[in-house]
Amino acid sequence: MEDRLKKEIDGIIEKHEGNHGALLGMLEDIQKNNPHNYLPEESLLYLAEKTKTPPSRIYGIITFYSFFSLVPEGRHCISICRGTACHTKGSKKLLDYIRENYRFENDTGGDAKLFITTEDRNLTLKTVACFGQCAMAPVIEVDGKIYGGVNINMLKDILKQIEGKQK
Numbered sequence: 649m650e651d652r653l654k655k656e657i658d659g660i661i662e663k664h665e666g667n668h669g670a671l672l673g674m675l676e677d678i679q680k681n682n683p684h685n686y687l688p689e690e691s692l693l694y695l696a697e698k699t700k701t702p703p704s705r706i707y708g709i710i711t712f713y714s715f716f717s718l719v720p721e722g723r724h725c726i727s728i729c730r731g732t733a734c735h736t737k738g739s740k741k742l743l744d745y746i747r748e749n750y751r752f753e754n755d756t757g758g759d760a761k762l763f764i765t766t767e768d769r770n771l772t773l774k775t776v777a778c779f780g781q782c783a784m785a786p787v788i789e790v791d792g793k794i795y796g797g798v799n800i801n802m803l804k805d806i807l808k809q810i811e812g813k814q815k
């Protein structure tokens with residue numbers, strides 16, 4: 649593991665040590681600092697060693713919270729809500745549109761807990777159970793920004809912007 653990465657994690661540990669929910673904060677920062685927004689195994693093992701925490705406890709936290717990821721994301725990420733309110737307002741159509749227009753690796757066809765990335769690694773597509781913004785259904789999140797009342801035309805514009813950023 650690179651010294652630079654070790655130093656970065658040391659800094660994160662120092663920042664959170666002694667705080668309530670320290671481990672959760674440390675994991676959030678490690679993921680946020682990763683350019684592919686995930687938690688690499690080597691970082692987790694280093695964190696476990698430095699904080700004297702059993703790796704099983706760390707993995708327990710990661711698997712409990714859906715915003716943690718153990719696999720790298722593409723350069724852009726779209727999460728589509730598949731909760732009841734969003735489903736009723738057409739979120740499935742949004743999901744299908746993206747799936748039909750991009751080539752994804754490992755797409756086995758299901759919708760629940762979807763996490764797929766395009767072959768060019770530009771776009772990750774995820775599904776979530778509910779953003780807690782049901783009044784704005786259908787809701788999607790694009791690179792951390794929430795959009796409500798999304799229709800196909802809005803989605804096309806968002807995808808165009810993402811493709812523009814790739815170049």
Ligand code: FES
Pocket residue numbers: 729730731732733734735777778779780781782783785786787
């Ligand atoms: S069901 Fe989509 S935000 Fe709640």
